[in-house]
Amino acid sequence: MKFRELVFAAAVASACAGAAAASWTAVPGAPDVGIDLGSLHLEGTRATVWVRWWGRPAVAPELAAQRLGPVRVNRSAVLTEFDCSRRTLRTLAMHAYDGAGSPVFMSSVPGPVRPVDGAELGWTYDAVCEAARAGVRF
16 A cells, blocks of 8 residues: 555544534535534645535435435535535545434545536535635634
8 A cells, every 4th residue: 555545544534533523514505514624624725524414415426326225314424525726526435324323334435526516515615615715614
């Protein structure tokens, strides 16, 4: 394993532990989406942050492909990397929970780079990138 991959794996592992105990801030314009501002990290033009959605998020189509049986996904937390210069995103890790708060799916396999589309993702992208650039908390 290359050093960079090892550092990335360690970062994802440490971030995964923090997702459950996060303090979620609603995204202005998208009240059903929350951001853990404590996890916000900026590297160059890329901002990485944990984002919470109710149900199965559109940003994670691979979750829809999972056969979870009769389990209903109530909420999802996705470690997301936004490229603030290209208006794209990439999922780095994902957790899905049922109505009782029990985990029903977890993955730390990074997804492909995708364009930001849709109102909720647009508002989330704008909020994350603006907060990262300004270094402020909203």
